[in-house]
Amino acid sequence: MADATYRVATAGMPGDSYHISTGERGSIRDLVEAICVLTDRRFDELAEVVGDRLGKDQAYLLDSGKIRAELGWRDSISLADGLKDTLAWVDANFATLQSLPANYIHKA
Numbered sequence: 001m002a003d004a005t006y007r008v009a010t011a012g013m014p015g016d017s018y019h020i021s022t023g024e025r026g027s028i029r030d031l032v033e034a035i036c037v038l039t040d041r042r043f044d045e046l047a048e049v050v051g052d053r054l055g056k057d058q059a060y061l062l063d064s065g066k067i068r069a070e071l072g073w074r075d076s077i078s079l080a081d082g083l084k085d086t087l088a089w090v091d092a093n094f095a096t097l098q099s100l101p102a103n104y105i106h107k108a
Helices: 002-011 028-039 065-071 079-092 092-100
Strands: none
Touching: 002 065, 065 092, 079 092
């Protein structure tokens, strides 16, 4: 993400949109299940399955062809490795995270 954002900021066409995504696809459930495996937790400990919300989209797919073709960006970290790195960062910074406020207020 950082490399892609840097490329857009330094070499992208002002006003254009660039989608940043990998070719990997999966559902939110797949993502939560992968996190469960990495954290040695059961799915039902981390998630509550509820009905679909009204108007739910079937999928959100981004085409990163433009950033790849125009700016030469390539994804270099797999989702599995990114999850492992993120969880390692959380473990290393857990005390700091616990000291931060739990509520987030978006400032427009």
